[in-house]
Each structure stands twice: as structure tokens, then as C-alpha cells.
Amino acid sequence: MQLARVIGDVVATVKDQHLSGIKLMVLQPLTSDGSATGRTLVAVDAVGAGVGETVFFVRGKEASFPFHPTEVPADAGIVGIVDHWDVEPERPAKGPEPRTGNREPKAMRQEPKA
Amino acid sequence: MQLARVIGDVVATVKDQHLSGIKLMVLQPLTSDGSATGRTLVAVDAVGAGVGETVFFVRGKEASFPFHPTEVPADAGIVGIVDHWDVEPERPAKGPEPRTGNREPKAMRQEPKA
Amino acid sequence: MQLARVIGDVVATVKDQHLSGIKLMVLQPLTSDGSATGRTLVAVDAVGAGVGETVFFVRGKEASFPFHPTEVPADAGIVGIVDHWDVEPERPAKGPEPRTGNREPKAMRQEPKA
Amino acid sequence: MQLARVIGDVVATVKDQHLSGIKLMVLQPLTSDGSATGRTLVAVDAVGAGVGETVFFVRGKEASFPFHPTEVPADAGIVGIVDHWDVEPERPAKGPEPRTGNREPKAMRQEPKA
């Protein structure tokens, strides 16, 4: 999924019948520091999000899950409204590093931080 | 989904039989401010869109939903003709910001604008 | 789908059994003005395309539809050989423009050209 | 799948009901030399990963497999915690090279290294 801000909506009279009554919102994807990234897109809305809200959305067939059993022809859907999110400040990786070169037996488990 | 302008069509005599009688349109994806973005693509048309029209299309298996039960081998399909769309002018985010660093208990809900 | 030129083929003796007897072609995707764009890829061929031909191909699970009921593990497949395609010369958009800022009732439908 | 570092989490009260009780983590994809690459994303967690850990995640509908039969509307999911990984140092390719130009019968199999 990706974080996004709802920045608008789309009105379409002529459309696939399974989209009838479903809100079509324009989303601006966000990075984890809250800035805009990448292309805007149109998503169906399963949670009642409004313009200006921060949400997370899902891509692919999964976007139509909340509307089952209706087979909604959608490839992006808002599935949650974000209360807040937390990210760790940039820091050196504590997880495992790749080992290169001599391919000895793999024994040493590098303990990633819990 | 993405906004796009229909800019042409494709004629193919030799093709998968399940594509017979289905219109193949050339689309130019659009950003939310109406300018062209990214690669053109070929999409099946489920709503009778013509060259010059602004539409929204869906990517993936969902593109074949409007043709069920025929299993159309398509990965992009026009599912609506756009009447108009509205986007908010660029402005500072009103939604939640990420919190970094000290990971205290999460209590404060930042109210995104409705 | 995308337009592409068939530029080669791949020979693989050791492969998933469901790929046996299926031609593997190397494709160069094309823009709508016929020039090469993006990465080459390997696609299964359902229509008997040869090297040098212009085709359109489908991405995703749909690539295996023409081989049903065999579950071919493919994510790209040639589904048509292009006779020709037509694109409109670049011109100002005639479709609807986004409306920004003041969100009044949506009434005016801008007629896109047929 | 891709390698990633878990860099945070997301809290959402209003969300699709099938996401209830599922942890939503913020991931930073990694290259095979352990450096950050590409956009952060939000993934469901099926293996109990914590912030700071190195994991690999899956994109697409497959992200919901670990939660079957619940139809979780997710397009990215952590499916493993990485103990370590090994990569060969950069070196000239030992596998087959493409052959260009004169298309003679294909006989010579170039033996890629085992």
C-alpha cells in the first residue's frame, strides 16, 4: 500500500455499470516523510475519505475486495484513513549486510534489532 | 485508475480470438492537471469512447471484467468517460505528519480535514 | 497492452514444464510514434509472430489466457499482430480540464469530441 | 520479492474491516548491497517483524495469502525476516551472451557456471 493525500474527485456519467454509486477520488501519493511523490491517480473509496485527508490505498485487484461480491473494475482503492504514522530517523542499517565474494558455509546469523 | 486522453486506435487482423470485435484504443495518460504523462498504451474499450475524449482506465486483469464471462487477454481497459474532475489547489498538507525519533505511546490523533 | 517490435527469441532447455513448446520472443516496447521505449522483455507468443513484426502484448496473468487450461507461468504475452495504428497529431486537449479551487456544484458537462 | 528495512508503522482507526488487527509497517526497499532504493511503502506483516529489521516482502494479491481465508485488501506484505544474504562480487557475465545478426541454426549451448 502507499500513503496518499486525497486532492480531488472525478465525475463520470458514462462508465462501467459496476462503478455506479462508487466515489472516484484523485490521490497524490506521499513518501514516508509526507511529501508528494509520483503520479496522481484515481481510486475508488471504500472508507468514506474526503478531500484533504491522508489515507493509504491498495493497488491491483485487491482494490475491489471491499465491494465484493460486486466485481468492480478498479485497480486502486482507498482502504484506510491515516491517524498518524511513525518513522525512525535515518540511521545506519542495523540489519544484516550482504556478504560478498568467498562463499563459505553460512553459519553466522546477524541479529537484526527487535 | 488513471486519467487519459484517447489519441488513436489500433487495427489487428491476427489476434487472440477473445479480442474479436473489441475496440483497441491508444491512450495518453494524464496528470491531474490535464497534461500528458508517461507512456502511451493500448486499451480495450468497454464504454464506447472516441478519439479525443478524456477517460479513465483500469490496469490489470480488472480490464477484462466488463467483458465477463469472456476471458479477454487485456491488461488495460477504458471504464469511464470523464465529465469533469476537481482538484484542490496546491497547499500545505493538513493531514497528519509522520513523527520521527522518540517512539512514545501513540495517543494524539491529528484530525485531518473532512 | 503495449505496442512492441519482436527483436529476437530465447532458447531454454531447462524450464517449467508448462512452458514446453511455447515460443519465447524478445520484445522491444514502442511508443505510439513507433520509437523504442523502455526495457526489452521476454513474452510468450499466442499468435505466431515472427522477428521484425510489430505486435501488441499484454502483461500479467492475462498473458496465459490464450493457453488455458494450461497454467503457463508467464507475465507477458503477444496477443495480436498490428496491421496499422492511427494517432491524432498533437493538439490542445478538447476534453474536460480540471477545475481547481472553489468547489461549486458540478453542472457543466464539457462535450469531448466524438 | 524485494529486500527492505522496516522503518516505521502506520495507525489507522478507520479502515477496511478485513485489515483489523493486522500490523501496517512502513518499508524502505533495499538494493542487494543493502542501500535504500525507491519509494517507501506500507505493508501488512505476516511474520512479526519489528522496526529496524531487514525483511523481504511480496507485492500483489500474494500479500494476502498468509491471511487466508480472510480477503485482506493488501498489495504488499512482509513474508520473511532475513538472517543474511550473499551476493557475488561484480564480475563479467559467465552466462550466455546474445547473438546478433546472422541467424544460423542454434546449436552451441554456452554452459553457464553452476
Next chain:
Amino acid sequence: MQLARVIGDVVATVKDQHLSGIKLMVLQPLTSDGSATGRTLVAVDAVGAGVGETVFFVRGKEASFPFHPTEVPADAGIVGIVDHWDVEPERPAKGPEPRTGNREPKAMRQEPKA
């Protein structure tokens, strides 16, 4: 599918149970002239490929087909080991060109080379 070189492997003790006993390889995608392109990724291996070999892999749910009926949560899988591949030298397109502007009846089929 895409061509790739196997450049390493990943070890993960904690992982989705359906990945147990399945090899996880690190792949470097290749262009059709054999040079590295794009991000490395982690793929399941259905054909017994080793480090250093040139393979082609499939993205998406199709990656789990070779492991049916097990529902392997994978989005990339090696499905063949490449013996060799052939590509035509760069040359002017012989396939059809797009026709722009005046949209007359489509009659003339441009014969692409066989």
C-alpha cells in the same frame, strides 16, 4: 518475463510457512544485450538455477504456479535457465508506422517482415 543473472541467495529462518524449503535467489535483471538493468530482486526458484546462471523469471502471482497447489506468497520466480538468445541488430523498423492526421478509411495493410 525478463532475462536475469542469478547473483546470490537469501537465508531466512522466520518466514511464511509456505516458503519452507523453497530457494530464494537474488536476481539482477538484464537487457537484451546482456547488461544489467534496474533493481535486483528476490525470486523463488522452480528450476534449480545456481549463482552465475542466466535465467528468465516471471513476475506476479504466476511465480507461484510451479508450486501448485501450495499457495506460495511470491511475486517473482525463476521459470527457465537460458541456453542462449538471439536478437536482431538495431535497424530501421520494418513494421507498420503510425498514421497521423487525416483519418481516412483503413485499407492498406503494411506487410511486416516475417
